[in-house]
Amino acid sequence: MNWRRYNGRKKLAIIVPIYNVADYLKDCLNSLLKQGVPEKELQIILVDEGSTDNSAQIAQKFVEKYPNFFELHQFENAGLGAARNRGTRLARARFITYVDSDDIVAPNSYEYMLGILERTGSQIITGNVHRFNSKKEWLNNIHARSHLGDFENTSLKEHPELIWDSTSWNKIFCLDFLKENNLYFPEGVLYEDIPMINPAFAAAKSIDIVKRMVYLWRAREGSITESSTDAKAVLDRITITEIALAGLKKYNAPNEILDILYLKSLNLGIISMLRKEKYEYISLERKQELFNSLKEYLEKFPSDTLYQAKFDKLIYFDKVLKAKTQEEFDEITSKYLKNEIGFSGYWNDAGQYVLKSDYSDLEKIVTSDDLEIHPKIEEVVFEDDSANCKMKLATLSQAKNI
Numbered sequence: 001m002n003w004r005r006y007n008g009r010k011k012l013a014i015i016v017p018i019y020n021v022a023d024y025l026k027d028c029l030n031s032l033l034k035q036g037v038p039e040k041e042l043q044i045i046l047v048d049e050g051s052t053d054n055s056a057q058i059a060q061k062f063v064e065k066y067p068n069f070f071e072l073h074q075f076e077n078a079g080l081g082a083a084r085n086r087g088t089r090l091a092r093a094r095f096i097t098y099v100d101s102d103d104i105v106a107p108n109s110y111e112y113m114l115g116i117l118e119r120t121g122s123q124i125i126t127g128n129v130h131r132f133n134s135k136k137e138w139l140n141n142i143h144a145r146s147h148l149g150d151f152e153n154t155s156l157k158e159h160p161e162l163i164w165d166s167t168s169w170n171k172i173f174c175l176d177f178l179k180e181n182n183l184y185f186p187e188g189v190l191y192e193d194i195p196m197i198n199p200a201f202a203a204a205k206s207i208d209i210v211k212r213m214v215y216l217w218r219a220r221e222g223s224i225t226e227s228s229t230d231a232k233a234v235l236d237r238i239t240i241t242e243i244a245l246a247g248l249k250k251y252n253a254p255n256e257i258l259d260i261l262y263l264k265s266l267n268l269g270i271i272s273m274l275r276k277e278k279y280e281y282i283s284l285e286r287k288q289e290l291f292n293s294l295k296e297y298l299e300k301f302p303s304d305t306l307y308q309a310k311f312d313k314l315i316y317f318d319k320v321l322k323a324k325t326q327e328e329f330d331e332i333t334s335k336y337l338k339n340e341i342g343f344s345g346y347w348n349d350a351g352q353y354v355l356k357s358d359y360s361d362l363e364k365i366v367t368s369d370d371l372e373i374h375p376k377i378e379e380v381v382f383e384d385d386s387a388n389c390k391m392k393l394a395t396l397s398q399a400k401n402i
Contacts, residue, residue, distance in 0.1 A: 009092050009093050009094055010040070010041050010042060010043045010092060010093040010094075011037065011041035011042070011093060011094055011095060011114065012037060012041060012042055012043070012093050012094070012095045012096070012097065012110060012114060012172070013043040013044075013045060013087075013090075013091035013092065013093035013095070013096045013097075013175065014032055014042065014043070014044045014045065014096075014097055014098075014099055014110075015045050015047065015083075015084055015087030015088065015091065015096065015097070015098045015099070016028070016029070016032075016044065016045065016046050016047065016087075016098075016099045016100075016101050017047045017049060017080055017083030017084055017087065017098075017100070017101060018046055018047060018048045018049065018051060018055050018056070018059055018083075018101045019048070019049045019050070019051050019055070019077060019080075019083075019101075020051050020052060020053045020055055021051075021053075021055050021101045021102045022051075022053040022054050022055045022058060024101065024102035024103075024218065024220075025055055025058045025059065025101050025102075026058060027104055028099065028100075028101050028102065028103060028104060028105075029044075029046075029058075029059070029062050029070070031104040031105045031106075031107070032044055032069075032099070032105060033066070033069065034105075034107045034108070035105065035107070035108060035109060035110040035111055036107075036108040036110070036111030036112075037110050037111055037114065039066075039068050039069055040068070042069055043071070043091065043092060043093050044069050044070045044071070045071055045073065045087045045090050045091065046059045046062070046063070046070060046071065046072045046073065047073050047075065047083045047084075047086055047087045047090075048072060048073070048074045048075070049075055049076070049077040049078065049079075049082075049083050050074070050075070050076050050077040055101075056072070056074065059072050060072055071090075073086070073087075073090060078187065078188075079187055079188055079189075079192075080185075080192060081184075081185035081186055081187040081188070081189070081192035082185075082187045082188075084098055084168070084185045084192075085184045085185055085187065088175075088178065088179075088184065091175055093175060094174070094175060094176075095114065095117065095172050095173065095174060095175060096172070096173050096174075096175045096178065097110070097169070097171065097172045097173070098168045098169050098171075099169050100169055100217075100218075102218045102220065103169065103215065103216060103217055103218050104132075104215075104216040104218070105214065105215055105216070106213055106214050106215060106216060109127065109212075109214035109215065110172070112210075112212065112214070113125045113127060113172050113208075113210065113214065114172065116152065116208050116210065117172060117174075117208065119152075120152050120153050120206065120208055121153075121206065122152070122153060122174075122204070122206035122207055122208045123173065123174045123177040123200075123203075123204040123205065123206060123207070124171055124172070124173055124174070124177075124200060124201065124204050124207045124208070125171060125172050125207070125208040125209075125210065126146075126147070126162070126165055126170055126171045126207070126208070126209055126210070127147070127170050127171070127210045127212055127213070127214030127215060128140075128143050128144070128147045128170070128210065128211055128212060128213045128214060128215075129142075129143040129167065129170050129213065129214070129215045129216075129217050130213050130215075130216055130217070131216075131217050131218075131219050132216050132217070132218060132219065133218065133219045133220065137216065140217060142164050142165070142268075143164075143165055143167075143170070145161060145164045146161050146162055146163075146164040146165035147165065147209060147210070147211050148161065148209075148211070149209070149211055150209065150210055150211050150212075151207075151208070151209040152208050152209075153206045153207075153208070154206070154207050154208070154209060155204070155205070155206070155207055156201040156202050156204070156207065156253065156257060157253075157254060157257070159207075159209065160256055160257050160260055161260075162201050162207070162209070163198060163201070163257060163260040163261050163264065164260075164264065165197070166193050166194040166197045166198060166244075167193050167197070167217075168185075168193045168196065168197055169215055169217075170214055170215040171197075173200070177200075177203075177204070178200070181199075181200070181203045183196055183199065183200050183203065184196065186239075186240065186243060189236040189239055189240055190232070190233060190236040190237070190240075191236060191237055191240045191269075192240065194240045194241065194243075194244050195240045195241075195243035195244040195247060198244040198247060198248055198261060199244065199247025199248060199250065199251060202247065202248050202250075202251035202252070202253040202257070203251045230274075230278055230282060230286075231274075231282050231286045231287070231289065231290045233273035233274070234270055234271060234273050234274060234290055234293075234294065235289070235290065235293055237265070237269045237270050237273055238270065238293055238294065238297045241261065241265045241269060241270075241297075242297070244261060245258060245261060245262075248261065259302070259305050262301060262302070262305045263305060263308055263309065266301075266305075266306070266308075266309040266310075266313060266317065267309055267310050267313060267369060270294065270297075271294075271313070271316065271333075271336070274333070274337060275337070276334075276337035276338055279333065279334065279337055280334075284326070287326055287329070287330060288326045290329075291320070291323070291326050291329040294320055295320055295321060295323070295329075298317055298320060298321050299321065306318075307364065308367070308369075310369050310370055311343055311355045311357070311364050311366075311370050312336070312341045312343065314362060314364060315341050315343075315357055315359060315360040315362055316332065316333075316336045316341060318360065318362055319332045319359075319360070320332060320333075335359075340359075341357065341359050341360075342357065342358070342359070343355050343356060343357035343359075344356060344357075345366065352365045352366075353365070353366045354366070355370060
């Protein structure tokens, strides 16, 4: 369908929330000018959320230099979800995408993705992601797990691995599709992508997946991922997972899909947001809230799904479910965060390797998720023959705690 039939709307609206990103904003905005999409087809909406550095001034300079591309809107800070929703309501385009203002969109990614969408008529297209910092760029494991190839006109049922791809900024959406299904970001919580993206995948009749890297996700200190290590991070993770599950059920996602999200929340979410150096500073009242919420959340899990969690986490969650007081919970959590839940294993009569721990009566047949491979340097030898300095490295790949 020709986009020009859409009442004069532009082809693509790009929503860029901004809050104190002066060191990175120029790189982000410059990358949006290298997408191969004509000026007349782009609406780049900059949403400044009360920045206290010079981010707003940088954004204004782009508006002045490229007035046909950029527009700046300023609001009081209400969080990332609110900023994205404000941008969505300002959008006047057929398609919409979201960009975090410290990241970079790979050159010509939008031209490539829009070309596919216009051919297939899908509601969503999602692309691969690399992480990067000032020194290097590397494949992001989560997206590598969800982007296994190039697929057009597919669905979440056909590709349940898409549940692992819960970021908003490596995708382009049909704007009417989001509005018709009331797919907005929750506000006032962290990790707001998950409860919007997972239901969107379930609601979409057609999805395109591209293995090509389209987005560079910056790794930096001070980001939500790096800094959210207190009780709020865990509580919000529980909240957004429950919202996402409700959204998946609303669009009749099969149990297989729900189980993947459950398992993802066990292995990569919830308690993973806590850090041992921060936990001791959490107030007793907050720890009690954390205990109550986590126990209530775990009680909703199907037992067979809970049992699939990584073994150290399975032991921890089982202990939490059995704990009766906040003091017990505190002791269990401190032990877990200090990596003091050790385990070993043995071969059973069926030739299966079974994990066990002195800290629990639970046992579990090992899975690939339980084995975290770590390269270990065992020997470094320097030989000086007056001509060359030779270094011999012996490495051993070993499974954690086994």
